[in-house]
Amino acid sequence: MCSAPIRPSEITPEHVYLSRRRFVGGGAALALGAGAAHALSEDWLTARGFRPGMPIEGEETTPVQYATAYNNFYEFGTDKDDPARYAHEMTVDPWTVEVAGEVGKPGKLGIEDLLANVDLEERVYRLRCVEAWSMVVPWIGFPVKTLLDRFEPTGAAKFVEFETLHRPDEMRGQRSFFSGIDWPYREALRLDEAYHPLAIFAVGMYGKVLPNQNGAPLRLVVPWKYGFKSIKSIVRIRLTRRRPSTTWNDLQPREYGFYANVNPTVDHPRWSQASERRLPSTLFSPNRIETRMFNGYEEVAPLYADMDLRRNY
Amino acid sequence: MNPSAARYRWTQTALVALLCIPLAILAYDFVREIRQPGVAFGPDPAETIVRYLGEWAIRILLATLAVSPLARLLRRPRLVRFRRTFGLAAFSYAVAHFAGYLVLLAGLDAATFLADFVERPYITVGLAALVLLVPLAVTSTRGWQRRLARNWRRLHRLVYAIGVLACIHLLWLSKGDYMDAALYGGLLALLLGERGGRYTMSRRRRRGA
Numbered sequence: 036m037c038s039a040p041i042r043p044s045e046i047t048p049e050h051v052y053l054s055r056r057r058f059v060g061g062g063a064a065l066a067l068g069a070g071a072a073h074a075l076s077e078d079w080l081t082a083r084g085f086r087p088g089m090p091i092e093g094e095e096t097t098p099v100q101y102a103t104a105y106n107n108f109y110e111f112g113t114d115k116d117d118p119a120r121y122a123h124e125m126t127v128d129p130w131t132v133e134v135a136g137e138v139g140k141p142g143k144l145g146i147e148d149l150l151a152n153v154d155l156e157e158r159v160y161r162l163r164c165v166e167a168w169s170m171v172v173p174w175i176g177f178p179v180k181t182l183l184d185r186f187e188p189t190g191a192a193k194f195v196e197f198e199t200l201h202r203p204d205e206m207r208g209q210r211s212f213f214s215g216i217d218w219p220y221r222e223a224l225r226l227d228e229a230y231h232p233l234a235i236f237a238v239g240m241y242g243k244v245l246p247n248q249n250g251a252p253l254r255l256v257v258p259w260k261y262g263f264k265s266i267k268s269i270v271r272i273r274l275t276r277r278r279p280s281t282t283w284n285d286l287q288p289r290e291y292g293f294y295a296n297v298n299p300t301v302d303h304p305r306w307s308q309a310s311e312r313r314l315p316s317t318l319f320s321p322n323r324i325e326t327r328m329f330n331g332y333e334e335v336a337p338l339y340a341d342m343d344l345r346r347n348y
Numbered sequence: 349m350n351p352s353a354a355r356y357r358w359t360q361t362a363l364v365a366l367l368c369i370p371l372a373i374l375a376y377d378f379v380r381e382i383r384q385p386g387v388a389f390g391p392d393p394a395e396t397i398v399r400y401l402g403e404w405a406i407r408i409l410l411a412t413l414a415v416s417p418l419a420r421l422l423r424r425p426r427l428v429r430f431r432r433t434f435g436l437a438a439f440s441y442a443v444a445h446f447a448g449y450l451v452l453l454a455g456l457d458a459a460t461f462l463a464d465f466v467e468r469p470y471i472t473v474g475l476a477a478l479v480l481l482v483p484l485a486v487t488s489t490r491g492w493q494r495r496l497a498r499n500w501r502r503l504h505r506l507v508y509a510i511g512v513l514a515c516i517h518l519l520w521l522s523k524g525d526y527m528d529a530a531l532y533g534g535l536l537a538l539l540l541g542e543r544g545g546r547y548t549m550s551r552r553r554r555r556g557a
Contacts, residue, residue, distance in 0.1 A: 101391035113525040116390065166523075168392060213527035286524065305468055305520070315391035318381055321455045 074128040074147050075244050075252045080155075085175050085239070088157030096159060097170035099241045101315050106248045107164065108267055109216060110199065110206040117208070118248035125205045125268070127251045136196075136273040139187030146252050150238065153177040157242075158235055160258035162265075163297045163330045169311045174256050175239030179229045182236060188226065188274050196223040196279035197255060198271035215286055222266040223279040223293075224257065231335055233258055236269075259332040261295045292348035296339070297330035301348045356429070363430055367437040370404045371444075394452035401448050402474075405441035406514050406532055412438050413511060413539045432488050435507070439485045442478050470520035477513035480506055508543075511536045 090096055108118035111125075130146040155175055163169040183195065201219035203209040209218045228234065237256045238245060245251040250267025257264050263283050273279070283291035290304055299309045308326055316322040329335050339347075374397065377388035389396040412434035419427035449471075454460045464471050484504055486492070493500045515536050519529040 097391075098386075101386070105391045109524055113523070113527075115392070170391075208525070211525060211527060213530050214525050216524050283524075302467065305470065307463060307467060312392070312394075315386055316394060317385050318378070318389075318393050318452070321394055321453060323455065 074130060074145070075150075075238060077244060079147075080175070080239055080244050083155055085155035085157055088159050088173060090159050090173075091161065091171055094161070094171050096173055097314060102170055102172050102240065103246050103249060105314065107166075107262065108208075108248055108250070109214070110208045110218075110220065110268075111248070112208045112211075119246075121207055122247035122251075124207070125200070125202070125247050125251075127247060127268075130252050130270075132253065132270055132272065134183075134186045134272045134274075136275050137189045137192035138274050139189060141186065149182065149253075153181050155238070158256070160256060161330050162256075162258070162262055163311060163326065165261035165263055165291065165295070165303060165308075167303075167306055167308060167311045167326075169313050169324075169330075171313075173241055174235065174237040175242070176235040176237035176256065178232055179234045179236055179255070180232070183229065183272075183274070186274075191276050192274035193226055194223055194275045194278050195226055195229045196221060196271075196273040196275055196281075197266045197269050198273075199266055200268045200270045216282060217285065220266060220282045221279065222255070222264055223275075223281050224264070225278075225338075226274070228257070228335075228338055231338060233332055233335060259296060259329040259335045261291075261297060263291065264295050294339075294344070294347050296335075296344060296348075297326060298328060298344055298348065299326040300328075301345055360430070360433065363433050364437075367408065367433070370400075370441075374400060394448075398445060398448040398453055401441055401445035403528075405438055405445050406518065408434055408438040408441055409507075409511060409514060410532065410535050410539065413507065413536070417539060417542050435488060436485060439481045442481055446475070446478055470517050473513050473520065474517040477510045477517060480510050480513070484510075508540055511540070 104119045105115045106118040107115070108122065111118045111121040131143050132146065132149055133141075133143040135141045155177055157173055157175050159171060159173045161169055162172050179195075199220040200206070201209065203218075208214060224234070235256050237250070237254050238252060240246075240249060245254065247268075250265075250269075253269045254267040255265045255269065278293065281293060283295075284293050297308075302308050310323050311326045313322045313324050378397075381388040381393060385393075412431060415431040415434060416428055419425050450456060450461065454464065465475065466472075484506060487496060487500065487503060496503060515529065515533045518532060519526070522529050
């Protein structure tokens with residue numbers, strides 16, 4: 036016997052479902068007593084609070100509906116609207132992050148414990164994609180240094196590698212037969228880059244916790260590099276002696292360098308990087324602006340003082 | 349008018365209407381977008397529109413290439429009469445795709461266009477496909493068909509090369525995921541393979557005779 040098809044009216048609307056989840060979560064928190072709201076909910080962020088940031092002078096912050104609906108997160112598909120459509124299929128609670136490699140205290144921690152003592156602050160950053168479009172996003176997070184220091188990197192550590200969740204059941208792009216990407220997605224920084232005060236881990240944006248499509252619950256934001264370096268939904272961090280291999284660099288080393296610093300003088304082989312389209316653009320204007328060295332974050336230049344950035348792109 | 353001619357007219361009109369649907373949807377979204385920016389095309393309307401037109405151009409081009417094998421398969425040789433409509437529609441979408449790129453993405457700026465044309469091989473290849481479509485569109489009339497006689501068929505075999513160029517254009521645009529390129533490239537391979545197979549068989553038969 037076959038069952039009757041589900042009528043649309045029988046499907047629980049998302050907001051009801053979500054509020055039910057929140058209710059259950061709240062109940063669990065009450066049961067535990069401590070009042071600890073469950074992992075990275077809106078309540079968690081409200082309870083934690085964060086230091087507000089300054090907008091970028093003369094540059095408008097991208098409206099939230101664009102920053103959360105136009106994403107490159109190939110784990111959920113290659114179209115810009117795929118992540119917003121499918122990222123809800125990813126479970127972000129519970130979430131653990133493993134820190135390993137050249138550290139004195141390796142470990143695997145739940146996201147709540149990982150964030151227990153960090154001070155959150157807002158940072159309004161330009162986000163420049165290697166595809167020559169850009170946005171301005173108010174992130175909420177904390178310096179990468181804060182987290183790494185807790186695990187006590189050894190003197191031998193020279194690089195830090197990050198890895199995104201690999202869970203094909205919940206990430207349909209990872210199931211795609213035609214994907215050229217060798218999952219999980221991996222990115223890395225030189226340790227001194229990671230320790231630069233501009234490099235942050237983000238847990239929120241626009242005053243709220245990160246939506247899944249933007250890399251919940253924990254992502255990297257390195258504003259002077261092309262967006263693909265700012266890896267999303269991190270589950271593993273590894274400090275290494277040697278330069279780790281990274282996803283896009285493995286796939287097309289000519290097109291995506293390890294450093295991937297925003298640099299208007301080094302073109303991508305398939306397009307110019309001299310200018311970018313600041314989104315949203317409109318039907319009547321591509322909204323093209325000049326791209327700036329290091330995406331306008333000149334203070335990172337000393338990190339590359341004795342390097343030829345045309346060769347180390 | 350005899351009934352068969354009337355039916356042909358009817359089918360022809362219906363086909364044109366069908367091929368205009370994607371354009372009509374775009375026009376509708378265009379109006380919505382002007383009223384309230386962002387609602388129809390998202391934060392990057394230029395990219396969305398140009399992609400959409402390009403996708404329809406390649407789909408209809410493949411449909412054009414599918415007409416004659418389909419006519420053979422169904423043993424309805426008269427279906428071939430509709431090939432021209434498909435071909436002209438593919439050409440129209442390709443022109444709109446290019447115009448969209450010129451106006452919306454290059455901002456009608458000659459320097460940007462020239463730089464793109466030289467620096468981005470996928471644009472060079474795409475433009476080559478479009479340019480090659482022009483003589484086919486011009487000579488698609490019955491008059492030209494008669495005038496060119498045997499050469500008409502030879503000239504119109506260019507469409508095979510155009511199909512290949514269009515798929516290369518798509519492949520070189522792809523990043524990380526090759527589903528679209530594989531899908532359209534696979535269909536093209538199938539359609540060209542069928543012709544190749546028939547050609548080899550007919551040659552073998554001739555040699556055997």
